[in-house]
Amino acid sequence: MDWFPLLNSVRVALISTALIFLLGIWAANGITRLPAWLKGAFDTVLTLPLVLPPTVVGFFLLKTISPKTALGSFVLNAFGWKLTMTWFSAIFATTIVAFPLMYRTARGAFEQLSPEWEACAETMGLSKRFIFWRIKLPNCRAGLLAGVVLSFARALGEYGATSMVTGYIPGKTATVATTVYQLWREGNDALAYRWVLIDLGISMVVLIAMNLFEKQGGAARAGSTD
Amino acid sequence: MLEVRIEKRYAGFHLQMEFSAGRETMAILGASGAGKTMTLRCLAGVIRPDRGYIALDGHVWFDSERRVFVPPQERGVGLLFQNYALFPNMTVRQNLLCGLRRDTPRNQRDEAIQQLMERFCLNGLGDRLPSQLSGGQQQRVAVARCLARKPKLLLLDEPFAALDVHLRWQLEQELAATLENYDGTALYVTHDREETCRLCQRVCVVQGGCSHPPVPVVEWYHQPASRCAAQLAGFENVAEAVCLPSGRAHIPDLAVDWPCEQADVAGVAFRLEDAALAAQAQDFAVLCRIIRSTEQETVASPVQRPDIYVRARPDGRIHAGEHAYVCVQPEKLIWLRREVSSCSLRQS
Numbered sequence: 001m002d003w004f005p006l007l008n009s010v011r012v013a014l015i016s017t018a019l020i021f022l023l024g025i026w027a028a029n030g031i032t033r034l035p036a037w038l039k040g041a042f043d044t045v046l047t048l049p050l051v052l053p054p055t056v057v058g059f060f061l062l063k064t065i066s067p068k069t070a071l072g073s074f075v076l077n078a079f080g081w082k083l084t085m086t087w088f089s090a091i092f093a094t095t096i097v098a099f100p101l102m103y104r105t106a107r108g109a110f111e112q113l114s115p116e117w118e119a120c121a122e123t124m125g126l127s128k129r130f131i132f133w134r135i136k137l138p139n140c141r142a143g144l145l146a147g148v149v150l151s152f153a154r155a156l157g158e159y160g161a162t163s164m165v166t167g168y169i170p171g172k173t174a175t176v177a178t179t180v181y182q183l184w185r186e187g188n189d190a191l192a193y194r195w196v197l198i199d200l201g202i203s204m205v206v207l208i209a210m211n212l213f214e215k216q217g218g219a220a221r222a223g224s225t226d
Numbered sequence: 227m228l229e230v231r232i233e234k235r236y237a238g239f240h241l242q243m244e245f246s247a248g249r250e251t252m253a254i255l256g257a258s259g260a261g262k263t264m265t266l267r268c269l270a271g272v273i274r275p276d277r278g279y280i281a282l283d284g285h286v287w288f289d290s291e292r293r294v295f296v297p298p299q300e301r302g303v304g305l306l307f308q309n310y311a312l313f314p315n316m317t318v319r320q321n322l323l324c325g326l327r328r329d330t331p332r333n334q335r336d337e338a339i340q341q342l343m344e345r346f347c348l349n350g351l352g353d354r355l356p357s358q359l360s361g362g363q364q365q366r367v368a369v370a371r372c373l374a375r376k377p378k379l380l381l382l383d384e385p386f387a388a389l390d391v392h393l394r395w396q397l398e399q400e401l402a403a404t405l406e407n408y409d410g411t412a413l414y415v416t417h418d419r420e421e422t423c424r425l426c427q428r429v430c431v432v433q434g435g436c437s438h439p440p441v442p443v444v445e446w447y448h449q450p451a452s453r454c455a456a457q458l459a460g461f462e463n464v465a466e467a468v469c470l471p472s473g474r475a476h477i478p479d480l481a482v483d484w485p486c487e488q489a490d491v492a493g494v495a496f497r498l499e500d501a502a503l504a505a506q507a508q509d510f511a512v513l514c515r516i517i518r519s520t521e522q523e524t525v526a527s528p529v530q531r532p533d534i535y536v537r538a539r540p541d542g543r544i545h546a547g548e549h550a551y552v553c554v555q556p557e558k559l560i561w562l563r564r565e566v567s568s569c570s571l572r573q574s
Contacts, residue, residue, distance in 0.1 A: 114309075114311065116307050116309070116311040117311055117313060119267065119270070119272040119298075119305075119307075119311070120305060120307060120311035121313075121324065122270075122271070122272060122297070122298040122299055123270045123271070123272065123298045123299075123301070123303055123304070123305045124324055124325050124371070124375065125299045125300070125302070125327065125328050125375070126299070126324060127299070134315075134316075135313050135315070138315040139313070139314060139315050
């Protein structure tokens with residue numbers, strides 16, 4: 001059995017989760033400072049990939065980064081990188097599709113923080129940077145971890161947008177999700193079942209991990225651990 | 227010397243505060259929702275007022291006309307929150323470290339924190355998290371953190387609201403000692419008249435977002451100026467009054483006209499213990515039906531106003547359902563002036 005699809009899926013999911021983590025926290029923290037009307041507009045745009053069919057995301061992506069577009073041809077000519085039909089094309093797709101999960105979870109976590117901590121820290125002369133890294137982030141750790149796990153799971157299982165921007169090239173762009181589809185089309189049910197079982201296993205581990213984080217978060221808030 | 231003249235509009239709420247305070251503890255006294263906490267936050271710089279002026283000892287912190295706004299980080303105030311706002315992810319020591327001035331040399335920080343811990347009876351608690359402390363200990367940490375930077379202005383937002391009643395008195399003694407040793411201006415937000423009497427020298431009554439001119443606590447307690455001040459001072463009976471040309475004042479709630487030599491009267495107030503039951507009418511009396519008679523008080527309703535309750539001294543001889551005159555000692559009756567607040571000043 002060729003393990004490439006699993007390695008590729010994990011590689012793509014890890015990289016996009018790292019990106020999503022930073023972008024999601026940055027967006028969630030930034031949006032709390034915007035005036036109400038802008039907040040609503042940004043929130044809609046940032047959450048859109050959650051409700052759009054992934055194929056629509058894939059369509060927009062192709063219309064932005066494929067070598068036929070201005071951006072795609074520029075990157076190809078300047079750096080020699082083809083942005084579609086490569087393994088890392090999947091990172092763009094999964095990052096966009098899974099981003100809203102991190103963003104919304106992080107925003108919820110930030111909103112639940114007591115606004116008094118920030119006010120109090122400001123009167124004590126603590127800098128914005130210190131407040132963010134040492135007070136806000138540690139106190140919504142559980143929420144942020146949940147967001148990371150959710151986006152990782154989503155990125156790992158992404159199919160629609162990924163298949164549009166990476167296609168299916170065995171040993172090059174194949175992921176677990178696209179492999180299952182390909183195997184089913186070829187009528188290779190036995191191998192398809194194996195991949196399905198692997199995917200099920202990973203998903204369950206992820207969900208169990210998330211429940212554990214949530215419990216830990218709740219316990220920390222109640223003050224019985226640490 | 228703290229000078230405050232600020233205005234801030236919210237949907238459905240208009241904050242207009244005007245007062246000044248010297249090196250003293252001044253109460254900001256008002257019902258909940260009167261704008262007390264918001265005022266403290268404006269002073270700390272966490273909220274920016276729409277218009278006005280804030281200065282401490284000649285340093286201007288906020289001046290809307292000259293576009294001055296000093297951020298909270300540079301004001302150096304100590305703000306004590308109602309629920310303490312201790313950082314839950316940091317130990318007591320780390321919390322106190324946050325409270326120290328940023329320019330404290332590194333080699334002096336440990337010593338400064340040790341001193342704070344001793345002063346506030348926190349020895350041995352340095353490595354605990356706030357969640358592992360009792361309510362009283364949490365408050366001590368919060369007070370210590372607040373005073374760590376030796377603020378020139380101390381803002382206390384209902385510091386006892388989150389504590390059990392039996393703990394309050396003891397911690398109040400500690401805070402009283404702290405405030406006595408404190409060399410600066412302290413504003414004490416509360417709605418409790420006893421805390422005000424015990425801890426503060428002057429009181430600024432806040433009503434619906436508007437401040438009344440500050441007065442000494444003794445004056446507010448015995449001679450409140452307005453109906454709001456009288457209610458906050460614990461007068462059990464407070465009612466509207468209207469001046470009549472005949473040298474009397476009409477009190478609609480009691481359906482009586484009482485002799486009144488003052489002009490510009492807007493209300494009347496008397497305490498429960500200054501009103502007694504009698505069989506015969508006097509100058510300041512109202513005929514009532516007794517509703518309830520307990521060890522603490524007699525509750526009665528004016529015969530002509532059965533919808534109003536008057537509270538008088540307990541009197542075992544009179545029972546529910548009977549009629550009697552509630553008579554107020556003339557020298558204890560307080561005539562109240564029209565509400566004198568920052569709002570009415572500005573409108574006139």
